[in-house]
Amino acid sequence: MFTSKKQTSLFIICCIILSVAGFVFAIKVMYEPVPKDKVVQKSEDAGENASIPSTQEQREKDEKTEKMLGESWQDLRESFDIREKDYIRLNFKEFNDFLAGKQSVIHDNSFIQPVAKDIIDTLWKAPEGSTEPNILIKKDYVEILIAYKDKDDNNVLHKFKKGLKGWEKHTDFKAGKAVTKIE
16 A cells, blocks of 8 residues: 555554544543533433433423413312312323323323223313423322313313213313413
8 A cells, every 4th residue: 555664654644633633622521511501411201212302492491381381270279179089190202101001100090991982082182382281190090080271271171970870071171370481
């Protein structure tokens, strides 16, 4: 490949210089502080290896969302007189895991099978602009509630109750308190 020792030596020196430069660059990048607005945090909802950018703006939006959901849940509990300690409360993802048999809080999902399709239909028919539904399963497994606030701040409760003739569904609407809006 190279015709002289001089060319071979020059090639080796160039390779060494490029290797050292690459190593120095890698060390510099590795120890250079990352600006706070570029920090990447792991997303619990997105899966084991997924990550989402966490900028100051996104953190503020997340805080507003949490505040809005907290206010909504408090208003729903008060409007419908829900005693949270009597229920197992699941969010949408946890409920899907429960239906798939992957939820660790409730190991047996067979009691819900006769009404699962109606519950799923109810969840999918929640109007656009509503808060994320709260799904509550009564600890004695005879009642399932789906509670959310619609875009007009009305409180909505779908109640599935197990009776002598099977599962019955009732829906109730109540005027709710205005909650923090996310812009």
